[in-house]
Amino acid sequence: MTPRAIIPNDSKLFAQADLDKSVTHFVTSDIGSKNTLALLKKGINPKFEIISIDIPFTETLGILDL
Template sequence: MKHSVLLDTSFFVRLLNDQDNLHNNAKGYFRYFLENEIVLKVSTISIAEYCVKGKIDELPLRNVQIIPFNLDQAQRTGEFAQVIFTENKVSKAKLEPRAIIPNDSKLFAQADLDITITYFVTSDGRSKNTLATLKKQINPKFEIIDIASPYNEIFGILDLH
């Protein structure tokens, strides 16, 4: 079974902006994943987020598998959001008449239910805190890679470049 990673919107924002301070890190991860035949996945949710300020044709979709948001993931998202709201002591009043579910909960549900995804790759530091909150009650099956750390440090690779 091949391993895969779910790439967050923030990853693409950094990858596609050569002026961003994390651009080189994002590029290093992208190259590393491709060279090591790690399947790159992106959610339709992240594509929607990217398209708020960018255009879909800017995304390197030729190299990335697109995963739609489905019913099983919606159900798991509800479970994740319930834990996050409870742990963060969100009042019932803020959840009425309906709860607004953060996109991270949806993306985490997708990563959790896809047995090939080992990492959620992001530059959003809040993701680690959200995952830590979830781990208090649920054991998601993936870890977070924050691209603030270069790929060679995360994977223990000597970079001679």
């Protein structure tokens, strides 16, 4: 893979997610988005977290498979 430039749409989506109090999570499989959020967290405190669709939801949400 080639290096990924920060996409303006990521920034727009993150800004909307941060301002909308009902948004607590951002769901993606895009590693670039995860890296962009990590960079943003160095300067601001976003009010949402990223959930990766690459990780099973039971693991992400801590649901036991009984």
